[in-house]
Every structure is written in structure tokens, then in C-alpha cells.
Amino acid sequence: MRMRDPAETTPERLRSLLRDEMSAAESYEKALERVTGSPASARLQQICADHSQAVGLLRDLLIRYPGELPTNSGAANVPCGSVALTVLRQAEEHGIRGYEQALRDPEVAEDAKAMSRSLLARCQSHVPVLDDLIDHE
Numbered sequence: 001m002r003m004r005d006p007a008e009t010t011p012e013r014l015r016s017l018l019r020d021e022m023s024a025a026e027s028y029e030k031a032l033e034r035v036t037g038s039p040a041s042a043r044l045q046q047i048c049a050d051h052s053q054a055v056g057l058l059r060d061l062l063i064r065y066p067g068e069l070p071t072n073s074g075a076a077n078v079p080c081g082s083v084a085l086t087v088l089r090q091a092e093e094h095g096i097r098g099y100e101q102a103l104r105d106p107e108v109a110e111d112a113k114a115m116s117r118s119l120l121a122r123c124q125s126h127v128p129v130l131d132d133l134i135d136h137e
Helices: 006-035 040-062 081-104 110-135
Strands: none
Touching: 006 040, 006 081, 006 110, 040 081, 040 110, 081 110
């Protein structure tokens, strides 16, 4: 099997991760519109801020590589109530899988892997927060 050049693989993987983070940030923003003033609001705002920061970090890293930056995340509408929290939790699990795939991929450059390790830990920290919110919904 032919190994691909990290200069090709890395930007592809980073674009995918960036789209996922853009979608997450947009989804949390939509969810926050529905829970303003609720006890969940502050916790969701922090997670939203984490994803917004991840968008910036991934963009900053991706501009070092050839190719276009994604402009659209394809974020879907977020339902209301506990269903929204479940959807957000599933999205976090999707993000975790994306970062884990980047870390396992031998063709992804080390700078992208370092970023993936950091952002993976953030996504993993969001899951218990969402579980707690779901349990108390």
C-alpha cells in the first residue's frame, strides 16, 4: 500500500475536523437560543466557546497547508429539550471519533496530531457535562 504524502493527507483531515467543529459551534449556538436563562445555559455556553476556539485553532493550522478553507459546516437544525442534548452528545462522540482517526493515521503530520490530541481531550470533557444535563432534564 502506497503511503500518501502528509502534505496531502493532513489538510484533508484538518478540513474535515474544521467542518465538524464549525458544525458543533453552530449547533451549540442554535441550542443556546432555546435555553437562554436555564440552568443548562452557562454549561452549554462554555462548550460552545470551546468549539468556537477550536474552529480558530484549526483554521490557523490549516492555512499553513495548500487548499481551500471550508466555508460551510452543513450544521443541521437542533431539536428542542432533552432531544437537543442527546443530539449534541452524539455530535461530541462523532468529533471524538474524528480526532481519534487523525491520531491513528500515520499519514497525518505531527502538528495536526498535536492539535488533535488537545481538541480530543476537550470533546471528551464535554460528554459527561452533557450526560449530566440529560440526566437532569
